[in-house]
Amino acid sequence: MKHRKPRPRRSRQRFDPGSLLAQPPRQFYFLPELEIRGGLIITDGCRRVLDFTPQTICLDLGEGIVTLYGQELRIESLSGKRLVAAGRVHRIELKNKWGTDHETL
Amino acid sequence: MKRCDTWRADRVRFAVSGQGAQHFLSAAAARCVRLENIRCTGTGYEATAAGADLLVLYELADKGGWEMTVRTRRGPGRFVERLLARPGVPVGAALFLVLVRLLTGFVWAVDFGGVEPETIPALRQLLAEQEIWEGAWLTKEKLSTAQNALSAQSELFGWTSLNFTGGCLVLESAPAEFRQVQPQPSAKSLTAKAGGEVLSVEVESGFALVKPGQYVTAGQELAASQKLDRNGTPVTQAARGRVIARVTAQYSAEIPLKQTGFMLTGRRQEQTTLHLLGTTRQSEEPDIFAEGITQIEWLPLTAGRLALPGCRCRVTRWEQAEQTVFHSEETALALARRDCRRQLGEQFPDAVIREQQMAQECDGKIARCTVQYVFAADIAMEEE
Numbered sequence: 223m224k225h226r227k228p229r230p231r232r233s234r235q236r237f238d239p240g241s242l243l244a245q246p247p248r249q250f251y252f253l254p255e256l257e258i259r260g261g262l263i264i265t266d267g268c269r270r271v272l273d274f275t276p277q278t279i280c281l282d283l284g285e286g287i288v289t290l291y292g293q294e295l296r297i298e299s300l301s302g303k304r305l306v307a308a309g310r311v312h313r314i315e316l317k318n319k320w321g322t323d324h325e326t327l
Numbered sequence: 328m329k330r331c332d333t334w335r336a337d338r339v340r341f342a343v344s345g346q347g348a349q350h351f352l353s354a355a356a357a358r359c360v361r362l363e364n365i366r367c368t369g370t371g372y373e374a375t376a377a378g379a380d381l382l383v384l385y386e387l388a389d390k391g392g393w394e395m396t397v398r399t400r401r402g403p404g405r406f407v408e409r410l411l412a413r414p415g416v417p418v419g420a421a422l423f424l425v426l427v428r429l430l431t432g433f434v435w436a437v438d439f440g441g442v443e444p445e446t447i448p449a450l451r452q453l454l455a456e457q458e459i460w461e462g463a464w465l466t467k468e469k470l471s472t473a474q475n476a477l478s479a480q481s482e483l484f485g486w487t488s489l490n491f492t493g494g495c496l497v498l499e500s501a502p503a504e505f506r507q508v509q510p511q512p513s514a515k516s517l518t519a520k521a522g523g524e525v526l527s528v529e530v531e532s533g534f535a536l537v538k539p540g541q542y543v544t545a546g547q548e549l550a551a552s553q554k555l556d557r558n559g560t561p562v563t564q565a566a567r568g569r570v571i572a573r574v575t576a577q578y579s580a581e582i583p584l585k586q587t588g589f590m591l592t593g594r595r596q597e598q599t600t601l602h603l604l605g606t607t608r609q610s611e612e613p614d615i616f617a618e619g620i621t622q623i624e625w626l627p628l629t630a631g632r633l634a635l636p637g638c639r640c641r642v643t644r645w646e647q648a649e650q651t652v653f654h655s656e657e658t659a660l661a662l663a664r665r666d667c668r669r670q671l672g673e674q675f676p677d678a679v680i681r682e683q684q685m686a687q688e689c690d691g692k693i694a695r696c697t698v699q700y701v702f703a704a705d706i707a708m709e710e711e
Binding site for chain 1: 349350352353355356357359360361362363364365366367372374
């Protein structure tokens with residue numbers, strides 16, 4: 223008996239073409255960003271530097287707190303709400319400011 | 328407000344320490360201070376910032392109770408950095424110097440000083456022949472040539488000098504002073520050019536032959552140049568001087584009522600040339616009249632009371648043509664009287680008229696006037 227490759231299930235959610243023209247969520251463009259580009263970690267929307275040691279950089283990004291763990295961490299540039307961090311990053315922790323959600327990359 | 332970081336050349340490496348020094352970093356970033364190369368030192372942080380932001384950093388450190396020390400400072404300095412932060416200032420200054428150097432080579436104004444206003448058009452024309460006017464680029468050669476041309480006008484000026492400084496051409500001059508040189512008297516006697524009663528004898532040299540109150544006739548000798556002494560030897564002395572006499576003379580003139588001659592027609596043509604910053608723009612050249620009187624006006628360009636490096640040259644030509652004019656009888660008679668007076672003035676320039684009798688008539692074609700003058704004048708003239 224020939225084994226048939228199972229077809230992937232289609233999502234039951236119906237596609238809405240109107241969503242292509244819909245506006246993004248409110249304050250979308252003012253939300254903080256976190257970007258990893260090469261050996262640099264670029265954040266836009268950093269309100270404060272909560273902690274900075276060679277092993278930890280903890281940043282306040284509004285509703286979330288981002289903590290970078292690693293070695294020889296440093297801040298290459300800090301201007302306004304834009305921060306560029308560098309170093310050997312081992313782990314990035316994303317945490318809700320109120321402690322409800324927790325995610326580790 | 329977004330700040331321009333392009334020209335920040337002055338760099339400061341500083342260290343900040345104290346409790347919660349990471350908040351200093353946040354506070355500096357909130358004040359739009361760009362921090363770079365931030366390192367953790369254990370007790371605090373080290374970072375690099377622009378020298379212009381140093382005051383802000385000190386203020387933040389004082390406010391938060393952190394200790395801040397400057398480690399190294401590199402760059403052209405605060406003054407140069409601030410200057411570079413506003414590139415318009417040095418560029419504007421350089422542009423200003425270039426413009427001053429460039430624009431002061433043009434003639435902005437011509438100052439004729441104390442020259443009589445009626446002489447100025449002639450001087451303008453003389454300068455224009457050397458291509459010097461408001462808006463012209465003036466070189467040393469041009470100035471020297473114009474100076475020589477001015478010096479050649481000895482009947483106008485005794486001394487002249489052309490100075491060109493700061494775009495202003497100044498003409499300094501002293502009027503010419505003429506000193507009459509008495510000619511060497513010739514060994515001729517003085518005779519009367521008209522008959523009359525002698526009023527005064529002002530013989531400066533020679534031997535007077537008449538006295539006041541004496542009547543003389545035309546051609547009579549008034550002062551001799553030679554006289555015999557007691558031994559009969561002739562003594563020669565050139566006769567010179569004046570003999571004032573009361574003379575009666577009659578002059579007549581005729582003026583036709585219909586006259587033909589070159590006269591102004593009232594038509595004119597204008598040609599304007601604009602000279603501005605070394606360039607010349609001429610209006611369309613009109614048909615110039617064959618005969619006419621030309622009038623040239625130089626009109627400097629100004630903005631209110633401020634002189635501009637330019638001028639307009641307006642050439643107006645008034646047409647003249649052969650025309651026939653009909654005088655009225657009164658006009659013709661007045662012209663005839665004036666002609667009689669002109670004849671008297673030509674013969675006796677210093678005549679002082681005491682009396683005059685006039686006879687005038689007009690027959691419809693010609694106006695005639697005969698005037699008999701009684702006047703006092705110098706009647707002495709050198710013998711032919």
